[in-house]
Amino acid sequence: MKKILGAVSLAALTAATAYAQSADTEDTIVVVGTRSEGRTALQTTAPVDVVDVSALENTGITELNAALAYTLPSFNFPSPSITDGTDHVRPATLRGLGPDQTLVLVNSRRRHASALVNLGGSVGRGSAAVDLNTIPTAAIGQVQVLRDGASAQYGSDAIAGVIDVQLREASEGGQVSATYGRYATDIPLTTGERTASDGETVNLSGWVGLPLGADGFLTLSAEYLDRAPTNRAGPDPRQQYPSLSGGGLDPREQTFDRINHRFGLADAEAFSFFANAGLPINATTELYGWAGYQTREGEAAGFYRRAQDSRNVLAIYPDGFLPLITTDIEDFSAVGGARGVIGGWDWDASLGYGRNELAYGVENSLNTSLGAASPTSFDAGSLIYDQITGNLDFVRSYDLDGFAGPLSVAFGAEYRLEGYEIKAGEEASYITGDPSKAGGSQVFPGFQPGNAVDEDRDSIGVYLDLEADVTDRLLLTGAVRAESYSDFGETVTGRVSARYELSESVALRGAISNGFRAPSLQQAYFTSTSTVFVGTPPTPVEVGTFPADSAVAAALGGEPLDAEELMNYSGGVVFTQGAFSLTVDAYAIDIDNRIVLSENLSGATVESLLQAAGVNGVTRARFFINGVETETRGVDIVATYGVDTDRYGDFNFTLGYNRNETEVTQAPSSEVLPGVTLFARREIARFEEGQPDDKLIGSVNWTRGAFGGVLRATRFGETVDPGSAADGSGDEVLDPKTIVDAEVSADVFEGLTVSFGANNLFDEYPDATSLDPNLAGTFSDIFPFSGFSPFGFSGRYVYGRIRYAW
Template sequence: MQRTINNKTVLALSIAAMFASTAQAQDSSATEGGTATVVVTGTRVANRSALDTAAAVDIISADTLKNTGTTEMNQALSVALPSLNFPRPSLTDGTDTIRPATLRGMAPDQTLVLVNSKRRHSSALVNLNGSVGRGSAAVDMNTIPTAIVKNIEVLRDGAAAQYGSDAIAGVINLRLRTDRSGGEGSVTYGARITEYDLWNDVPPSGGTWSGPASRERTDGQSTTVSAWKGLPLGESGYLTIAAEYKDQAKTERGGYDMRQQYPKLANGAFDPRENTINRFNAWYGDPEMQQTTLFANAGNDLGNGMKAYGWASYQKREARSAGYFRPAQDARNIQAIYPDGFLPIIAPTVDDFSMTGGLTWSLGSWDIDTSLGYGKNKMRFEIQNTLNRSIGPSSKTEFDAGGFSYDQLVFNLTGVRTLDVAGLSSPLNIAVGTEVRREGYELFAGEPDSYRYGGQVLANGTPAAPGAQVFPGFRPANEIDTHRTAAGAFVDLEANITPQLLASVAVRAEHYSDFGNSLAGKLAGRYDFSKIFALRGSVQNGFRAPSPQQQNFTSTSTNFINGVPFEITTFKPTDPVAVALGAQPLDAEKSVNVSLGGVLRFDRISLTVDAYRIKIRDRIVLSENLTQANVRNYIASQGFVGVGGGRFFINGVNTTTDGVDIVMNWPVNAGAAGRFDTTLAANFNSTEVTKTPVTAQLAALTPAPVLFDRANIIAIEEGQPKNKFSANVNWKLGQFGATFRATRYGKTMTPGTTAAFDFPLAARTIVDLEGRYALTPKLTLALGADNLFDQYPETLPPALNTTGNTPFSNYSPFGRSGRFVYARANYAF
């Protein structure tokens, strides 16, 4: 259904929407009655339960989030949902600090994140390095504290026709607490207590220093203090506030550095310091982090059927992670500054703010909801323990490298009503609405010493590279401050055609000021053969608009090639150099989603099986680094002197994803043995890249550069687990409680430069265990361990870990930090 539309279509739907409203998450309270939990995501019909919808919806309760060893939202969701993965890469610059999650094997930015059914702003960071999600700019869900969340609804189905851009893989809707009283405080302390192997086979050859075979570590100490409190506003209003402070020490999973560290002595002998230096010189693991978060959610009855609601949040995150270690003899080092070499540190500061307010009221038969929301994410980089080699011994060792910000202003006017229609078995639920969005992106430069060339040359006469080592600062030429607008409108209809047959249809039109128009539609249905068995399915097309980050991110570094300086740039797609290489303004990604599933209910046991196919064309990807000699020559022939190539975002990758989700819930009251709530789940997922981008300009060169090479194809096809199984059992008996969780991650592949260097990662099962005891009715103590049996992915072979510094792959779906042992105290107010 994707086709060109005109502005009159959008305007007409927008005018129609002035008389309508969406189902409001603020007033739709979840009903905990076995499996009959009411949902608001994926349907705009009031009082629809999770097992009665036409699409798969998972519900993650506040207790599920609480009874884990982590306070990271992404990590808590990854162990609760089989189709959601949260890899934790390292040595990936800003991605170490803002790590994205993925749903159904899609890119992180192909899942829409809502808070109380309103669109959440994304992070300013676009992931550029070789990790899962390369090229995406996603919502940072770790800016939302688990303490403020009542439950989370995850729609595992495309929903662009209902919610707009980004909802290709599905929708995650975080519903906030609406308490007028009560509260809870929590203190969690834990640490990594672990041992890991350093070598897959034998240490790399070439050095004379033999390292140990394994290493014991106790690190990653983490303290989290959080609390929420419900307060009354008037006779019926509420104000729920939450605060969280987190102090996390780093984890270090580097290997034994087998390289020669110092220049040889004049007589040709090794420097004696080679035998005494600490060769565990890397920082390969989780970042060091201090994080403070505040969140408030409020609502009140204004009388005459009108209600006001709103929420606001703020988070400040200060993090530190590392680049690659530079030995003392490294040409990039200045021994007068760092006689033993140096480990450069990337230290981002992230400020995240959001505020949303709205009103609901009745207008005749319509329930009206209007809201205005604003969110901003800003990331500034400080580079520490480093130097600008081109400046020489007078170089600073800390630099302000600049940064970027993204902000979003969203206006919604929506509404819902029911209408009795002859021939239908239920009233027709009509929802229409409009959304107007303004998005801004700013990139600001660092201080001059963070990027400038100071004129120094190396011992071999080659000019030294300019800029701060590991992360050269953004230059004034990179600066940008831009915005775009988008306006959309939708119509959503749902009704029972017969008592057994539920049908829904949705159409959404959107206009973007930068790339044009989009039209998306969805048809979904469900047939209940009996109270025990139902079939459900949907077919739809969708889209994801190119993000302002993808359209406007740019950075430049100077590389010397045979003594000649060349500017290597991440170009905007509209930059004249990128256009000369064949780049075009980015267009929306288009998708077609088909799903078919079944629902089985036996007393209190429920089983859902949902198969899906997601075909995406014109996926937006970041190209390879195009720095070959023939590329440089071609650029020069087009009149761009001194440009050494670079990379840019481009449409053109087509993929097909097939998968199946299986979820079974089985609550059992075993009398004297207690209550057992069991969830068994599985996801099977396979993605195939069916097309890669080419441009006529580059195809004409000999040899023709590849825009999207095999390593990036493998990352899409095999960089995430082919399957994932989970078993979760919660037990409660009187004052005692426990949670047992086992998650089996299927095999993945670490892509190499050639097939000979591809490295498969075998399946691993991670077991988590927590025990709880209610010391008093208000005070509960818990002890637990995540990754109880201290599982790690295989260590990389010497050919892929030539320095010894990086023994594990960034494509491990469960990270590589080992066992986490923790204690927690919860006190109810």
């Protein structure tokens, strides 16, 4: 807590003398965190960030999550590698909490989640979150981010806050752009610096506004992305080929390319399309709707199998092989509705559907247990999540005697039907032929018929929301929400907040709320069986992931999942003076019953319990559990300033700072398995230290006539990649690093703009793993950088862009 208080003082002093985000923030009307019309981002009772689309477009970043990470200090988006499906759908976090603890809306309507549940050893392990990268930047008008618990207003998942993506609305005009970039970097390996030029990226995007009737609009947006993979692996020093029968090394050892792994960003190709429409049908009623579609193919590498590896079949791969995990993602969403006025009430009714499917494939691989007859490519099965959501909302303002402003009364209901499926892969992807050898496709065994799942649930929630300017200085709000889920029961949440103006320039604000997050269907029902090798010599063992309410999990002490529960306290100050604004907001978030994925449980007791539960062949097990309790404390500081000069042009300055600390105060234990750790020290440390302890973003946006430029510096605080040692001796500490991005642009003629820029201009890398004497070893040389690095480990990215607007 002393660190936080010190950081508040330092950053507040810095912000008072520096400059900040968007000079238009004071005048921007927000729709998240309030249901009253006309509130600006600085007039709400909780902090709201407004990110205009220009801040997302004027950068070489091609992913929405990544762009937000360099815009919002409390938002983080690491770049793990060799983490199976997480390489393709990377999780993002707000205020250091779980990726699934932030609610995502599109046009103020709930967005469906990804079908993927993150199982690898990355930030967000065990979560199933919304994939923001399915929304193309071209379709966006602005993004509003509420940094406060809001379950009482919006329902489940709004523990850390709410991200509302507002789609572009235009009945005329348009824009097309083409961006080309690649990484041009010198990789600081301990074996010698290696130069790389890879990750070639082509991005084509555009939007057009069309009239719809006399007063309506139809905005169409599309984007194409093609990104080649990056590789930051070091050389593999191990012996690659079996020793000769008479002794000695195979001559091929001398000519073998030691950069045989691939460690970096996955290959990706995506096409996205969005349509957004609004059509007034009379003086009081409007129809609206939007639809989006994305198809995205990805390819990421696993661990290289050497020629002499017991998992290799020499008849197929005499030189070894690099197995590849491929994904084919299809994402679709559509919402239609109507809104209007009746009897003095503003009403809004909508029905939406969203679906995300992730199909797994395995290429350049084999099923070792099938020997030389094994195929080399596999259909490994698929995951599907879909959601139907219906909303009905009413809002009305009442003038009350004694109140300085009207009382806003809002109430409504939301119905949600969710479904989750796991489809089995082809037989060769999971079958075990020779039981003495590893079964299933190497790097990613396919889902078995026994893993197939088709489950659903429904829920209904009702809410009441009140807001009023009680006096000229005092704004009070209150909200209560009741929800009922078909699988785990009912919950009631509430929130009260206030804003008090001490003067025209200074206001205080604060909120107290409780909240919840329902267990996702992915967490409740995901199941898989895979082969891992343990011991020396390596011995194949079967590990099963079982649903929390299954007989297997119950035998091991598991229970059906319950909702996570939250208490959130926040308080802050708002200062405005002309074009300068400063907000400082502290928060305390206590969460009980956090849902996590257990360790891989093993031992004689586990094996006997598995056999008693009728599970044959599987000797290790894991499942999702409640029971982790955490306390998060932090502060957000945002300052903005805009200045226009006749001689030097117009400047918008931004400074944003976040300091965040999380402590695990309780970890789950099992009465059935005394002495067996359900949630080990490594997983606890990922909660507490796996994200930067602070983050500072300073930027300036400059325009003068036909010329413009953006300069941004982002300092990421200390981050820890936890090791497995109980005493922490294997932890990898990543020192603070500052990343500088720059872009310059010029209007060639009316409508046509040319831009050039560099992200990570000075080619900064996280600390190399292999330089740490506690971690040095073969694989720390091969994989020299941590996937927990908050800015990745790809190095300098240079790009050029042509944009034409009309």
